Amino acid sequence: MHSNKPNNMKRRHFLRTSGMASGALLAGPSLLSGCSPSDTMARIGLTTVTFRTRFLSTNPDAVGDILTLEKIPEFFRDRFGIYQPEFWSEHFESRSPSYLKDLKAALDKNQCSLINIQADTPGKDMSNPEKGNSALAVQDIKEWIDVGAALGSKMVRGSFMQHSLEEGIKSTKELVKYAKSKGITLLSENHYDLMSVPENHLRVAQEVGKDYFGLLADFGNYPEPIDMFEALEMISPYVRLVSAKTHGYDENYEHIGFDFDRCVRIMEEGGFKGIYSLEQWENGLPDYDYEKIVDWMIEHVKANLS
Numbered sequence: 599m600h601s602n603k604p605n606n607m608k609r610r611h612f613l614r615t616s617g618m619a620s621g622a623l624l625a626g627p628s629l630l631s632g633c634s635p636s637d638t639m640a641r642i643g644l645t646t647v648t649f650r651t652r653f654l655s656t657n658p659d660a661v662g663d664i665l666t667l668e669k670i671p672e673f674f675r676d677r678f679g680i681y682q683p684e685f686w687s688e689h690f691e692s693r694s695p696s697y698l699k700d701l702k703a704a705l706d707k708n709q710c711s712l713i714n715i716q717a718d719t720p721g722k723d724m725s726n727p728e729k730g731n732s733a734l735a736v737q738d739i740k741e742w743i744d745v746g747a748a749l750g751s752k753m754v755r756g757s758f759m760q761h762s763l764e765e766g767i768k769s770t771k772e773l774v775k776y777a778k779s780k781g782i783t784l785l786s787e788n789h790y791d792l793m794s795v796p797e798n799h800l801r802v803a804q805e806v807g808k809d810y811f812g813l814l815a816d817f818g819n820y821p822e823p824i825d826m827f828e829a830l831e832m833i834s835p836y837v838r839l840v841s842a843k844t845h846g847y848d849e850n851y852e853h854i855g856f857d858f859d860r861c862v863r864i865m866e867e868g869g870f871k872g873i874y875s876l877e878q879w880e881n882g883l884p885d886y887d888y889e890k891i892v893d894w895m896i897e898h899v900k901a902n903l904s
Contacts, residue, residue, distance in 0.1 A: 638900045643682035643713045643875035644674050645841070646689045648892060651883050653689050666691070667701055671708035678892055684714045684875045685749075687742060698748040705749065712751040713873055714785065714814075714839055717742035718758075724773070725759035725766030725792060736769050740776050747780040753839060755785040755814055759792045766792060767805050778810040785839055787814035788829070794820050796829040803836040812838025817861045818845055818879065830861055834868025842874040842899060844891065851890045858895075862902035874899045 650656040652665040665673065667689050674680040683705075691697060705712055722735035739756050746754045756773060759766040770786060777784040786802050788794040793802070803813055813836040820826040842862065846855030862874065876895040878888060 638903055639679055639681075641871075641873055641903060642680055642896060642899055643684050643873045644678060644680045644892060645684035645686060645714075645716065645875050645877045646670055647684075647686045647716065648876060648878045649888055650686070650688075651888065655691070656686075656688050657883055668704045671704050671710040675708045675710060677889065678896065680876075680896075681708070681710045682713045682873060682875075683710055684716065685712060685751075686716045687718050690745070693741065693745055695748070698745060702749050712746070712749050713875060714753040714755055715742055715746050715749075715751055716755050723758055723760055724756060724769035725763065726761040727765045728761075732765050732769050736772055739773055743773070743777050743780050743782055743784075746782050751782060753783045753785050755787050755839075758789050759786075761792075763792055763798055763801070767802055770802060770806050770811070774806055774809070774811045783810050783812060783838060785812055785814040787841070788816050788819045788833075790819050790821060794824065794829075796824070796832045799833050800836065803833075808836075812836060814839045814841060815865065816841040816843055816877075817858065818843035818855070826856065827860060827864060830864045831868060834865050834870055837865065837868075837870050837872070839872055840865055840870065840874045841877045842895060843877040843879055844895060845878065845880045847886060847891065847894075851887070851894055853894060853898075859898055859902050862899055863904075866902065866904040 646653070646667065649665055652660055652663060654660055654664060667685055670683050670685070674683050717739055719735045719738040722731055722738055724732050724735040724739065726732050726735070735757055739754070743754050754777065756770065770784070774784050786793055786799065788799055793799045799813055813833055815830055815833055815837045817826070817830070817840070820829050844853045844855060844858055846853065848854050876892055876899070878886070878891050
């Protein structure tokens with residue numbers, strides 16, 4: 599998902615052979631169903647993070663065409679031909695049953711299927727054992743899993759893990775058990791945290807297993823000096839969803855942040871057959887035409903699908 603926070607983690611040696619071999623065993627089945635390989639738009643989703651400047655909850659100064667989650671299914675369908683939205687927890691106005699019922703109705707009306715909830719837990723970290731902090735994070739994510747179940751979401755992405763890898767794995771196992779009871783896959787993302795060290799990400803996948811669990815690969819969330827391309831290659835066999843992030847555009851709306859096309863090809867060559875959820879993120883709220891950015895991302899994902 600989104601994060602450009604500084605990070606002092608040092609590059610670790612890549613255990614490429616053992617990582618790829620074990621990853622092949624843990625790679626879960628595609629979450630797509632009934633989609634032919636030629637139906638490229640079936641492999642493209644879009645997160646509300648990309649349009650955070652138009653939500654009052656993430657941009658209190660927003661004016662003009664304000665968005666709400668209820669408007670998103672129709673907007674994504676009509677403007678982009680995308681039927682697989684991803685919701686950010688910051689854009690929910692409530693978690694009440696009546697609010698969720700209205701959101702589900704908006705999804706159903708527009709023949710949309712929610713692919714994931716990007717669940718943030720501000721102030722709570724599922725890897726922080728101090729003063730019961732991890733338990734608070736786990737409880738909050740369980741509530742987001744309940745929200746996902748109410749909305750028919752396929753997946754829920756857990757929160758940051760910035761403290762203890764062992765505590766994070768323990769929390770993840772508890773959450774996967776709960777997610778399974780709700781028919782939802784829990785995701786672990788490289789989020790400028792412990793999971794941005796690919797060996798850590800792989801260890802979580804290996805210890806938790808593939809049943810109702812998988813990795814979320816975010817193109818943009820690797821701090822220097824980690825090689826993002828090598829990291830994506832390493833984790834690709836474990837990945838269940840991709841945050842196909844971009845950051846940095848020139849005046850002609852050409853992406854200049856990094857080689858986005860190469861990232862997609864790495865995932866495809868690693869056997870990923872799931873959904874690329876399009877995301878744009880930079881610190882602050884750049885004055886971009888975000889619809890043009892989405893158009894660029896759609897074309898570049900489609901051009902690199904195998």
